[in-house]
Amino acid sequence: MELLKHRFRAAFFFVAVFFIIFSARLFYLQIYKGEEYRIFSEKNVLRMLELPAPRGRIFDRNGEKILYNKPSFNLKVFPKEITNSESLAEKLAEILDIPEKELREKLRKIASLESFHPITIAKDISREELFLIEKNVQALESIFIELGHKRFYPHGEAAAVLLGYTGLADTKEVNTLHKINPRDEVGKMGVEKVFDSELRGTNGLNYIAVNAHGKTISAALANIMLTLRNKEVISGKDIHLTIDAQLQTTADDALGEEKGTIVVMDVKNGEILAMASRPSYNSEHIWKKLSPEQENKKREKYFSFFNRSIQGTYPPGSVLKIVTAFALLEEKTADPKSSVYCPGYYFINKKRFNCWRKEGHGFVNLHKAVVESCDVYFYERSLKLGVDKLHSYLKKFGLGEKTGIVLPEKKGINPSTAWKRKYLKEPWYKGETIIMAIGQGYVTATPLQINLMTAVVANGGTICRPKIRKTDKTTLSAITGTVKSFDQKSLDFLKKALYDAVNSERGTGIYARSKIVSVSGKTGTAQVVSAKFESTKKRFQDHAWFTAYAPSDSPEISVTVLVENGGSGGVVAAPMAKKVIETYFTLKKQREETQIAESE
Amino acid sequence: MQSLSRSSWVLILTMLLAVAGLVNLYSISKLTGLEAFKKQLIWVMGGVMTMAVISRLKPLMLKRHSFAFYLFLLVLLVLIFVFGKTVSGSRSWFQLGPISVQPSEFIKIGIIMMLANYYGSEVGLKSNYRSSELFKPLTFLILPTIAVIAQPDMGTAIILVLIGSSIILLLGISRKTLLWMIIILLISIIPIWHIMLKDYQRERIHSFLDTSSDPFGISYNSIQSQIAIGSGMGYGKGFSLGSQSNLNFLPAHHTDFAFSVIAEEWGFLGAVFILLLYFSIIIYILITATSLEDRFATITCFGVGAMFFWHAVINIAMATGLMPIIGTPLFFISYGGSSTLTAFIGIGIVLCLMRK
Numbered sequence: 001m002e003l004l005k006h007r008f009r010a011a012f013f014f015v016a017v018f019f020i021i022f023s024a025r026l027f028y029l030q031i032y033k034g035e036e037y038r039i040f041s042e043k044n045v046l047r048m049l050e051l052p053a054p055r056g057r058i059f060d061r062n063g064e065k066i067l068y069n070k071p072s073f074n075l076k077v078f079p080k081e082i083t084n085s086e087s088l089a090e091k092l093a094e095i096l097d098i099p100e101k102e103l104r105e106k107l108r109k110i111a112s113l114e115s116f117h118p119i120t121i122a123k124d125i126s127r128e129e130l131f132l133i134e135k136n137v138q139a140l141e142s143i144f145i146e147l148g149h150k151r152f153y154p155h156g157e158a159a160a161v162l163l164g165y166t167g168l169a170d171t172k173e174v175n176t177l178h179k180i181n182p183r184d185e186v187g188k189m190g191v192e193k194v195f196d197s198e199l200r201g202t203n204g205l206n207y208i209a210v211n212a213h214g215k216t217i218s219a220a221l222a223n224i225m226l227t228l229r230n231k232e233v234i235s236g237k238d239i240h241l242t243i244d245a246q247l248q249t250t251a252d253d254a255l256g257e258e259k260g261t262i263v264v265m266d267v268k269n270g271e272i273l274a275m276a277s278r279p280s281y282n283s284e285h286i287w288k289k290l291s292p293e294q295e296n297k298k299r300e301k302y303f304s305f306f307n308r309s310i311q312g313t314y315p316p317g318s319v320l321k322i323v324t325a326f327a328l329l330e331e332k333t334a335d336p337k338s339s340v341y342c343p344g345y346y347f348i349n350k351k352r353f354n355c356w357r358k359e360g361h362g363f364v365n366l367h368k369a370v371v372e373s374c375d376v377y378f379y380e381r382s383l384k385l386g387v388d389k390l391h392s393y394l395k396k397f398g399l400g401e402k403t404g405i406v407l408p409e410k411k412g413i414n415p416s417t418a419w420k421r422k423y424l425k426e427p428w429y430k431g432e433t434i435i436m437a438i439g440q441g442y443v444t445a446t447p448l449q450i451n452l453m454t455a456v457v458a459n460g461g462t463i464c465r466p467k468i469r470k471t472d473k474t475t476l477s478a479i480t481g482t483v484k485s486f487d488q489k490s491l492d493f494l495k496k497a498l499y500d501a502v503n504s505e506r507g508t509g510i511y512a513r514s515k516i517v518s519v520s521g522k523t524g525t526a527q528v529v530s531a532k533f534e535s536t537k538k539r540f541q542d543h544a545w546f547t548a549y550a551p552s553d554s555p556e557i558s559v560t561v562l563v564e565n566g567g568s569g570g571v572v573a574a575p576m577a578k579k580v581i582e583t584y585f586t587l588k589k590q591r592e593e594t595q596i597a598e599s600e
Numbered sequence: 601m602q603s604l605s606r607s608s609w610v611l612i613l614t615m616l617l618a619v620a621g622l623v624n625l626y627s628i629s630k631l632t633g634l635e636a637f638k639k640q641l642i643w644v645m646g647g648v649m650t651m652a653v654i655s656r657l658k659p660l661m662l663k664r665h666s667f668a669f670y671l672f673l674l675v676l677l678v679l680i681f682v683f684g685k686t687v688s689g690s691r692s693w694f695q696l697g698p699i700s701v702q703p704s705e706f707i708k709i710g711i712i713m714m715l716a717n718y719y720g721s722e723v724g725l726k727s728n729y730r731s732s733e734l735f736k737p738l739t740f741l742i743l744p745t746i747a748v749i750a751q752p753d754m755g756t757a758i759i760l761v762l763i764g765s766s767i768i769l770l771l772g773i774s775r776k777t778l779l780w781m782i783i784i785l786l787i788s789i790i791p792i793w794h795i796m797l798k799d800y801q802r803e804r805i806h807s808f809l810d811t812s813s814d815p816f817g818i819s820y821n822s823i824q825s826q827i828a829i830g831s832g833m834g835y836g837k838g839f840s841l842g843s844q845s846n847l848n849f850l851p852a853h854h855t856d857f858a859f860s861v862i863a864e865e866w867g868f869l870g871a872v873f874i875l876l877l878y879f880s881i882i883i884y885i886l887i888t889a890t891s892l893e894d895r896f897a898t899i900t901c902f903g904v905g906a907m908f909f910w911h912a913v914i915n916i917a918m919a920t921g922l923m924p925i926i927g928t929p930l931f932f933i934s935y936g937g938s939s940t941l942t943a944f945i946g947i948g949i950v951l952c953l954m955r956k
Contacts, residue, residue: 003727004898007770008890011902012883019879019915023872024922029830037830041844046827048820116820207823393820 016130030071037061044209046080047144048116050183053201054149056236058163058191060245061273061470062591066164067191069149073130076118081142082111091140095132096122115273117183124150153193155245158252161307162243162407162468164190165283189305191468194406195239220419240470242271250583251276254576260544261308261565262580267455267549267558272405274580275448277309279304280369310409312563313444317526317569318356318373318508319545320394320439323453324382325370327393328492333385336493339363342376348431353379356525370497373508373523375466382437387428390436391416397453398463399445405466410447414600415442440527451560454547457494459553461486497553498522502574512548517585520555521548521577523569541565546573550581557584606884607954613881614651614947617932618644618940620874624862625791625935627840630851636854636935643937647944654948655955662949663720663896666713670740673692673710676703678956679748690751702938704756707744708763709945712903714740720896728772731780759910767899768904782916818956822856826921829863829871836867854935856927860919874933882909899954904946 006159013593029037058067075096082088085107092107093100098380103121110119120144125133133145169186180186184203187196206424207230244264251262251274264274281304306312328334344360346353355361355375361368369377382390391414394400400414413419415436435441448466455464498520502509508523526544549558559577566572604612622644625637647673673825676694680703685693693700718737741764748757773781798925828844837843863871882905889901915930917923929936931943 003772005768005890007772008886008902011770011886011905015879015882015886015909018909019875021922022875022916022920025922026829026863026868026871026875029826029920030833030871032862033830034833034868037827038833041827041831046820047824207820 013113024294036085047078047118047208047210047520049118049144049146049206049208050187051204051205051233052146052148053207053233054235055166055185055192055201056150056195058199059238059240060243060248061241061271062244063240064245066153066155066159066243066245066248067243068152068154070152072124072148072150074120074146074148075122075129075133076120076144076146077107077110078116078118078142078144079110079113080116082107083141085111088140088142089137092121092143095129095136096125097129098122118144118146120146123148132591136334141272151283153253153283155249155284157274159245160248160280160283161277161305161463162190162248162275164188164192164194164305166176166192178534188309190407191239191241191260195469197492198237199239202234203231205231211552228590241468242266242273242470242574243317244584244587245271245466246587247274247580247584248276249272250281251580252278254561254579255563257307258563258566258572260561260566261311261312262562262576263447263451263560264580264584265455265464265466265558266466267458267555270455270466271470272468273557274585275309275468277304277308281305305323307407308562308564309447309560310403310405310407311412311446312562312564313412313446314525314543314545314564315441315447315528316399316439316443316450317524317543317545318375318439319450319454319522319524319547319569320443320445320500321370321373321378321437322457322522323397323399324378324385324437325366325497326389326397326486326490326494327361327385327390328366328381329493330387330393330487331385334366334381334553336366337409339365340369340377340380342374344376346376346379346434348379348383349435351431353431355432367493367497367500370494371500371507372520373501373502378437379434382434383430385433385437387433387436390433391419394443397456399443399449399453403446403448403452403466405448406468409448410446412445413442439524447560447562450547450562452559454549454560455555455558456486457491458549458558459519460488460491494554495520502548508570509546509548509574511570512546512578512581514550514578514582516582517550518552519548519550519578519581520552521546521559521574523574525567525569541567544569544578545571546570548574548577548581550585604887607951608949610881610888610954612882613735613877613884614932614944615648616706617874617881618647620862620877621935624858624865624933627842627856628861630840640935640940643940644944647941648800650941651732651944651948651951654945655951657952659897661955662713662900662952663717666710667715670707670710670714673703673707674744676749677707677709677744680747680751684751690753692748692751692753692756699937702936703745704748704751704753704760705936705938706945707748707944708907708942709743709758709904709949710908711744711760711764712767713900713949715764716896716899718902719767719771719899720894723892723946728774729768729777730774731777734768734773737764741765741768744763747811755914755928756898758926759907759914759928762910763903763906765941766910767903769937770899770902781786809920822918822921823859825860825919828857828860832864832867834863834867834869836863836870839865841865855929856915856925856934857919858934859916859930862933863919878908878912878930882912888950888954892953901950901953904950907946908943 035481050401054069057065060066086104089100089104089107093103102557106121111118128147132286133140137143151166163466165188167188168184169180169182169184173186174180174182187193187199190197210280247264249266255262255278261277262274263272264271267389342355342361342364344355344358356373361372361374364374364377368374394414402409402411420428432441436443451465452464502512502519502521509521511518512521525544526545528540528542544563545561546569547560549555559571559580562574563578622637622641625640629637680691680694683694684691685695685700687693692702692704694703715737729762729888741760745757748760753757763912824844842861844864859874885901885905885908889898889905892901893899902940911928911931914923914926915926918925929939931939
């Protein structure tokens with residue numbers, strides 16, 4: 001018990017010490033510094049301003065800015081400083097382009113908030129409005145102008161789907177992301193979302209004291225507040241993409257008013273040079289927050305956030321014959337020399353399957369079957385191959401698997417007997433094998449997957465991992481991806497066939513033929529509904545595909561075009577690919593020339 | 601002084617503080633209305649009655665029922681995750697008709713009695729406990745603390761740990777055990793930080809430790825509180841005339857920052873007077889603790905004293921800008937039903953133990 005008494009004595013001492021500390025602290029605040037605090041509290045208001053950090057800029061592969069910030073002036077109000085929301089609404093209605101009734105309601109709501117943080121009344125006000133507010137600032141209590149940063153997209157809709165947009169963080173984002181407050185701007189889609197943590201900066205913090213007339217008097221505060229700490233703004237990091245802005249614009253132009261997508265990739269390292277998707281949207285509308293009716297109106301006609309190249313899955317149609325042909329060669333199911341007679345149709349169990357060419361192709365060997373895209377040849381030969389063999393080759397070419405791009409993507413369907421049993425609880429039928437061989441039926445793929453598949457042929461057997469971000473500029477970007485053993489003889493056979501598909505008399509892709517550069521490619525016209533159901537309605541028309549690489553002898557780029565309900569791949573998609581390919585090589589030549597000119 | 605018994609003094613000081621709290625709430629009712637004042641008045645009346653009832657109990661009954669009391673509150677703390685109500689991000693309340701109850705306040709008393717029961721039951725006058733003997737008391741402390749952290753309510757969790765450790769340290773720990781505990785604590789910080797906590801939880805702790813990293817609130821509120829206190833000067837601005845508090849620049853002026861309102865309106869004199877009342881009660885409780893014969897009674901009494909002490913220290917240090925902000929009420933002065941009732945129960949227990 002002696003020991004306990006000893007400890008109690010320590011406790012009494014402890015209590016006394018704290019009593020003295022607090023009394024001394026009160027003496028310091030109230031007596032020693034009291035006068036200053038009194039003057040401050042009678043005349044001034046303390047404001048805490050958050051200084052928004054600019055997000056990082058986004059550059060294309062040539063250092064061109066494709067997304068950056070422009071200053072914007074946001075009108076904000078301190079809820080706790082509002083004494084009369086009615087009169088404030090009245091005064092503001094004279095300046096702003098907002099109806100007085102709406103302002104009244106908004107301000108009444110804001111004034112009732114138990115918040116010390118400024119709330120936005122109007123974003124991105126005009127210079128005239130700014131001028132009028134600055135002029136009347138004495139009458140407009142509790143108001144201030146924040147210098148913000150608004151995202152500016154110099155290429156507008158051409159890259160909007162790829163780049164994405166930002167918005168205020170929602171509750172889920174506040175809870176899961178690092179260092180985020182409810183009023184912060186975060187990337188919601190596309191590149192803005194994927195690289196958000198780097199693009200986002202750290203907001204600064206400024207304490208200011210204002211007098212009754214809204215004028216800043218910061219010195220008075222600094223005197224009495226030794227502990228006051230302002231915080232510097234830290235800008236977000238810049239991001240360099242592999243996209244070529246000019247090629248992106250060209251691809252977007254090529255699509256025109258059609259719904260669809262064009263993907264261009266460097267076959268040597270998987271760098272995405274262009275990724276256009278239509279319809280797109282005007283980022284200005286998102287920034288300004290259109291009312292729901294306006295937004296719906298827009299969406300009806302021409303409004304989409306959907307990146308068709310990676311989030312759209314489509315039946316690949318005849319472009320899949322590249323893989324089927326390779327499988328037939330590898331499995332020795334088809335001797336390139338032997339032929340099949342195509343009368344324009346094929347029967348299995350009395351069920352008729354048509355070739356796209358009603359009058360038939362006559363005697364067809366594998367080469368001709370690819371060049372002229374004969375369906376009957378593939379019907380006949382794929383039956384011997386079987387669905388599960390075909391499935392394994394599709395897998396080898398990366399179909400039905402994620403490509404590994406950093407953006408959110410779908411993986412499509414690479415069917416097999418096991419797949420059908422698992423998901424549809426049904427056995428596999430022979431008729432399903434033969435339509436799968438020509439890219440119809442259950443099989444679906446994203447345009448990016450088709451592009452990678454094409455690049456495998458072009459680069460001699462590497463499944464690239466597609467990249468949209470330029471990594472270290474100093475080191476040469478090596479091919480990243482999986483090199484799988486592809487038989488070079490089979491690949492050479494395919495290369496020849498794809499060259500002829502574009503460059504021979506009867507090839508299906510002749511509209512992609514170019515005088516500038518040699519092009520190899522394959523067309524596809526994927527049925528949306530069964531052939532029996534003929535319709536002239538646009539939404540029942542076939543999807544047009546064209547996938548190609550160039551130059552034919554030493555390939556550099558692969559280009560894949562998909563036009564939703566566009567009709568014939570050879571007629572609609574091939575010319576678009578040609579335009580993009582020609583632009584790429586023209587630009588390349590121009591850039592080399594200017595480089596030489598500069599170095600001389 | 602001798603003419604009045606010690607229990608009368610504790611009672612007088614308690615009532616003075618309760619009245620000061622009510623007057624203070626009334627003085628800021630211009631803005632928030634009389635709602636808070638009326639509610640608090642009812643809680644105070646209920647508290648006085650509860651205190652009266654407890655003070656008439658037999659001390660032995662307290663000891664006998666301490667385990668049941670503790671267990672009951674622990675179960676409530678768990679049930680809160682099923683039936684609880686979330687207020688400003690923390691799931692700490694039960695809604696019972698018009699009133700909301702916060703079990704994490706009452707568990708403070710529960711922990712005190714449970715620890716007193718454990719140490720009071722020991723045979724002999726043992727002191728300086730070894731690690732094996734600390735397992736039980738630490739469990740009694742840690743279980744409710746984990747539940748409170750999960751709500752999440754850091755402020756209350758810290759108070760629980762402070763009260764519990766005060767008692768454990770009063771009874772003493774052997775030097776070897778103390779060393780081991782420090783080492784284990786230091787080692788466990790790293791894995792807990794990296795594995796167990798989620799990003800946003802780490803963020804909360806960050807902003808809790810560094811006032812400048814959280815732009816929303818902490819430093820701003822602290823500064824506003826200091827302006828309020830400082831501008832009160834020697835004699836204050838007068839009843840209901842505190843401009844900082846009444847113009848609503850002082851945040852949470854009726855709860856966490858109620859002391860700042862007193863300091864603004866009644867000046868240095870008023871603030872020091874409240875401080876004096878508060879610390880006098882604490883001293884009286886501690887003196888009572890030393891005078892009691894029974895070990896359980898001594899420890900319980902000391903625990904209640906520690907509870908008042910830590911609440912006062914954290915709340916006043918926060919209001920005067922000596923510490924980052926932790927939402928902790930100042931008993932009797934801050935508005936809040938559960939904390940007021942807890943304070944009265946604490947005093948009731950002290951009065952009960954004094955009676956002999």
